[in-house]
Amino acid sequence: MLAVLLLTGCIANGGTTPVTTSPAVSVQDAPASNAPLETTQASTKIPVYWIGRSKDNVYLYREFRDISGDENPVTTALRIMMAEKPLDHDFFTPWQEPGSLATSISGKNVITVDISRDAFNSNLDAGMAQRAIQQLVYTATAAASSSGLINSGQQIQVVILVDGHTDFMAFGQVKLGQPMARDASLVAPxxxxxxxxxxxxxxxxxxxxxxxxxxxxxxxxxxxxxxxxxxxxxxxxxxxxxxxxxxxxxxxxxxxxxxxxxxxxxxxxxxxxxxxxxxxxxxxxxxxx
Structure with missing residues (x-):
C-alpha cells in the first residue's frame, strides 16, 4: 500500500473519472483515532461516504442523506452509496446498483455485507478499487454506529461476501472475505x-x-x-x-x-x-x- 498509484475509475453513470497519482499510506502510519466512528444520533439522516478529488489527492468524504424505506440503516446507506449520486458535484462513486444486498451485525461488532457481483461492474485499477472498498467499510460502520446498532467504543470490522461466498476479487483487484477495518489514511484531511x-x-x-x-x-x-x-x-x-x-x-x-x-x-x-x-x-x- 505504500506504492504510488495511478487512479482511474469509471463512475456509476458510465463516464470516466481520471485521477492523478496519489500515494497510498498504510493504516499503521496514521493514528486509529483519525478515523473515529460517528456518534449515535436521533435523526432522519444517515451518513454515506463518497470518493472525492482534492488537487492530486483522492479521499473519502461524508454526506448525510435522508432515510427512506424500511430497510435497516446499514443496508439503506449502502444502497444509497451504490445506486444514487452524491449531493456534492465534486464527489462520485464507482459502485453499480446491486441486484441483491443484505447486511447483518454479529454480537462481536462485525458487520457482514452480502452483495451481488453486478455491483462491481466498473473497470478500476488497484488504487481506486482500494478506495471503493474503504468507501463501503466507512459507510457500513458509520450507518451502524450513528443508528446505535453497534458499540462505537470497540473496534468494528466489516466482512464482504459476494453472492454468499468469500474470496471474490473486488473489481479484479481486492480479495474479499476477511474482516476489514477503516483505513485512517484514506479519509479526507x-x-x-x-x-x-x-x-x-x-x-x-x-x-x-x-x-x-x-x-x-x-x-x-x-x-x-x-x-x-x-x-x-x-x-x-x-x-x-x-x-x-x-x-x-x-x-x-x-x-x-x-x-x-x-x-x-x-x-x-x-x-x-x-x-x-x-x-x-x-x-x-x-x-x-
Whole structure:
C-alpha cells in the first residue's frame, strides 16, 4: 500500500473519472483515532461516504442523506452509496446498483455485507478499487454506529461476501472475505459538514461546521459571492482553530453574516503563517434567501 498509484475509475453513470497519482499510506502510519466512528444520533439522516478529488489527492468524504424505506440503516446507506449520486458535484462513486444486498451485525461488532457481483461492474485499477472498498467499510460502520446498532467504543470490522461466498476479487483487484477495518489514511484531511452542497439558508448569521483529521492544524476558510455572471468574488476570509486533542481528529465551526445570494464556501488545512494546503481543500455551493 505504500506504492504510488495511478487512479482511474469509471463512475456509476458510465463516464470516466481520471485521477492523478496519489500515494497510498498504510493504516499503521496514521493514528486509529483519525478515523473515529460517528456518534449515535436521533435523526432522519444517515451518513454515506463518497470518493472525492482534492488537487492530486483522492479521499473519502461524508454526506448525510435522508432515510427512506424500511430497510435497516446499514443496508439503506449502502444502497444509497451504490445506486444514487452524491449531493456534492465534486464527489462520485464507482459502485453499480446491486441486484441483491443484505447486511447483518454479529454480537462481536462485525458487520457482514452480502452483495451481488453486478455491483462491481466498473473497470478500476488497484488504487481506486482500494478506495471503493474503504468507501463501503466507512459507510457500513458509520450507518451502524450513528443508528446505535453497534458499540462505537470497540473496534468494528466489516466482512464482504459476494453472492454468499468469500474470496471474490473486488473489481479484479481486492480479495474479499476477511474482516476489514477503516483505513485512517484514506479519509479526507478536512471536510465541511454544514452546509451541505446546494443547501438554502435563511439570511443573517449562518454557521459552518466541519472536521479535520489533525486538530493541531488551523483551518483557513473563505466565502465567495456569486456575481451572477459566472464569476465569484472573495467576500470573507478567516482562520479558525479546531477543537480536539493535538494530532487527533477535531471539529471546527465559525459564523458569518450573509445577505441573500449565492455563495461558495472553501476550507483547507492551514499553517500559522496563514497559507493554505490546497491539496486538502473542500468546497460547498449554497444559497441564502
Amino acid at each position: 478536512v471536510w465541511i459538514i454544514d452546509p451541505q452542497e446546494d443547501t438554502t439558508l435563511a439570511a443573517g448569521t449562518i454557521k459552518v461546521n466541519g472536521r479535520i483529521t489533525d486538530s493541531s492544524k488551523p483551518v483557513n476558510w473563505q466565502i465567495l459571492q456569486d456575481n451572477g455572471s459566472g464569476t465569484r468574488t472573495s467576500l470573507l476570509t478567516g482562520q479558525v482553530k479546531a477543537v480536539g486533542e493535538p494530532g487527533q481528529f477535531g471539529v471546527f465551526s465559525f459564523s458569518a453574516n450573509l445577505k441573500p445570494g449565492k455563495y461558495e464556501l472553501r476550507v483547507a488545512q492551514g499553517d500559522d503563517s496563514g497559507h493554505s494546503d490546497e491539496s486538502t481543500l473542500d468546497t460547498k455551493l449554497f444559497s441564502v434567501n
